[in-house]
Amino acid sequence: MNVKEILDKAYNTHKLSKDEIKLLLTLEGEERQLLFDLADRTRQKYVGDDVFLRGLIEFSSYCKNDCFYCGLRRSNTEAQRYRMQEEEIVEVARRAYEMGYRTVVLQSGEDPYYTRERMCSIIRKIKEEVDVAITLSIGERPYEDYKAFRQVGADRYLMRFETSNKELYQKLHPGMSFENRIECLKWIKSLGYELGTGFLIGLPGQTVDDLANDILLVCELDADMVGIGPFIPHPQTPLKDAHEGSVDITLKCIAILRLLLPDSNIPATTALGTLDPLGRQKGLKCGANIVMPNVNDLDYKLKYELYPGKICINEDATKCRGCIESIIISLGRRVGQGYGQSRHYRAKK
Ligand code: SAM
Ligand code: SF4
Ligand code: FES
Numbered sequence: 001m002n003v004k005e006i007l008d009k010a011y012n013t014h015k016l017s018k019d020e021i022k023l024l025l026t027l028e029g030e031e032r033q034l035l036f037d038l039a040d041r042t043r044q045k046y047v048g049d050d051v052f053l054r055g056l057i058e059f060s061s062y063c064k065n066d067c068f069y070c071g072l073r074r075s076n077t078e079a080q081r082y083r084m085q086e087e088e089i090v091e092v093a094r095r096a097y098e099m100g101y102r103t104v105v106l107q108s109g110e111d112p113y114y115t116r117e118r119m120c121s122i123i124r125k126i127k128e129e130v131d132v133a134i135t136l137s138i139g140e141r142p143y144e145d146y147k148a149f150r151q152v153g154a155d156r157y158l159m160r161f162e163t164s165n166k167e168l169y170q171k172l173h174p175g176m177s178f179e180n181r182i183e184c185l186k187w188i189k190s191l192g193y194e195l196g197t198g199f200l201i202g203l204p205g206q207t208v209d210d211l212a213n214d215i216l217l218v219c220e221l222d223a224d225m226v227g228i229g230p231f232i233p234h235p236q237t238p239l240k241d242a243h244e245g246s247v248d249i250t251l252k253c254i255a256i257l258r259l260l261l262p263d264s265n266i267p268a269t270t271a272l273g274t275l276d277p278l279g280r281q282k283g284l285k286c287g288a289n290i291v292m293p294n295v296n297d298l299d300y301k302l303k304y305e306l307y308p309g310k311i312c313i314n315e316d317a318t319k320c321r322g323c324i325e326s327i328i329i330s331l332g333r334r335v336g337q338g339y340g341q342s343r344h345y346r347a348k349k
Contacts (some may be wrong), residue, residue: 003031007038010259021212025252032252039255039287046262047289049333052340053095053265053324054103054135055295055317058304059084063109065139065163068172069203069236071305072109076264078236080303083113086122093126096295099321102339104130105158105292107137114138116145127153133339135196140176140184150191155339157188158196160227161205164217165210174202185221190268194345196225196265202245202252203231215253219260224342225290226257229271232307247276251286260289263343265290273311284331290340291328293320 001009006020016024027035055277060083063072070080084092093104104126108114114122123134135156136149146157161181163169169178189195200216204222218226230245250272258266267290268283276282280291294301295317302313 003027003034005140007034007259010128010256011038011042012038014260014262016256016260018209018212018216021215021256022208024256025208025211025249027252035252035255036286037062039258040285042258042262043289044285047265047343050289050340051284051328051333051334052103052265052290052336053101053321054105054292054340055086055093055099055101055132056105056288056292057089057092057096058107058294058296059089060108060111060114061300061304062111062113064112065110065176066175066239068174069200069231069307071236071307073237074235076234078303082300082303083111084300086118086125089122089172090125090129092295092297093130095317097130099159099295099318100335101132101295102337103133103135103156104295105135105137107158108139110139116141116148120148121253123149123154133341135194137196140180143187144161146184146187146191146193150193154193155341156194156196156225158225158227159185159188160198160200160201160309161185161217161221162208163206164213165206168203168205168210171205175346182221184258194224194342195221196227197221198229200231200245201228201250202243204239204242210252211249211305215256215260218257222344223261224264224345226261226266226268227255228253229269230275232271232274232309234305234307237265244275245271247272247279247282250279251282254283254288255286261344263344263347265340265344266337267292270294270311271307274307274309281327281331284333291324293317293324295320 268280268288273281
C-alpha cells in the first residue's frame with residue numbers, strides 16, 4: 001500500500017498494522033503534512049473544535065521511585081521537595097474553578113505520605129466544595145486504593161506506561177515492574193475511571209519499532225485519553241547527557257493516535273511546548289484537543305522540576321489562563337465548556 005492508501009485506511013477503519021505505523025512515523029514533507037491534515041480533520045469530525053482545559057495541581061514533589069529520566073527521582077538530592085496540605089489543595093482547586101476550569105488534575109511523585117485515607121479525604125472535600133471533575137495522576141497504588149478513590153468521586157486516572165519495551169522499562173525504572181504498571185492500568189479501567197495513558201518519546205535506546213508498539217499498546221488498553229510527550233534530559237539524572245526527544249516524532253505520534261482513537265482526548269503537552277515555543281499550537285493542529293495549564297503558585301511550580309526549561313514556570317496561573325485562551329482562539333478553536341469528558345469513554349457507557 002502507498003501512503004495515500006494507508007491514510008485512507010486509517011481514516012476509514014481506525015486500524016493500522018505495525019508496519020504501516022512505522023511508515024507513517026518516517027513521513028516527511030508533503031506526505032507528513034497529509035498525515036497532519038487528516039488527523040486534524042479527524043479531530044474536527046469526532047471531537048469538534050472545543051479545546052478543554054485541565055487545571056494541573058502538582059501537590060507533592062516527593063517521590064519514592066527512581067525513574068532515570070525524572071528530576072523528582074528519589075536519588076536527586078538537589079531536588080526541592082514540598083507537600084501541600086488538604087486545605088491548600090482544595091483552595092487551589094477552588095481558584096481553578098473560579099478561573100473557569102472544570103477539571104483539576106491532582107498530580108504528584110509517588111509519595112506514601114498521601115495514604116488512602118488522606119487522598120480520599122482530599123478528593124471528597126474537593127467534590128463537596130468545588131464543581132469539577134477530578135483526574136488523579138499519582139502513580140502505582142494497590143487495587144484497594146484505586147477502588148476507594150473512585151468510590152469517593154475520582155473520575156479519571158492518568159498514568160503513562162512510559163515505554164512498551166519491557167527491557168528498556170526495567171532499565172529505566174529500578175525496583176519497578178512493567179507487568180505491575182499494566183496491571184494497575186487494567187484495574188483502573190475495570191473500576192470505571194476514564195483511563196489516560198501514554199509514553200515518552202525519545203528515551204535513549206528507543207527505536208521506531210518501539211514507538212509503533214507504544215502506539216499499539218495505547219490502542220490495546222483502549223485509552224480514553226492519551227498523554228504523550230518528548231523526553232527532556234534533566235541535569236541531575238543519569239540521563240543528563242542523552243538527547244532530547246523529537247518534536248517532529250511527537251507530532252506524528254499525536255496524529256497517528258488521533259486516527260486510531262478518533263474520539264479520545266489527546267493533550268498538547270507542556271513538554272512539547274517546552275521544546276518548541278509553538279509546540280502546543282502544532283499539537284493542537286495535528287490531533288490534540290486538550291491543554292493542561294498549571295494552576296499552582298509560582299514557588300511550587302519552580303520546585304516541581306521534572307525537566308529544565310519548563311514553560312510557564314514564571315507566569316502566574318491567571319496569566320496562563322488568558323494566554324492559553326488566546327492561543328486557542330488564534331487557531332480558530334474555542335475553549336470547551338463543562339467537564340470535557342472523553343467521548344470515547346461516553347460512547348462505551
Ligand atoms: N509520579 C506519577 C507517574 O510517574 O505516573 C505522576 C507524575 S510524573 C512526574 C508525570 C510524567 O512526567 C511521567 O509519566 C513522565 O512521562 C513525565 N516525565 C518525567 N520526567 C520527564 C522528563 N525528563 N521529560 C519529559 N517528561 C518527563
Ligand atoms: Fe516519581 Fe513519576 Fe518522576 Fe517516576 S516519573 S520519579 S514515579 S514522579
Ligand atoms: Fe503559560 Fe502561555 S500558557 S504563559
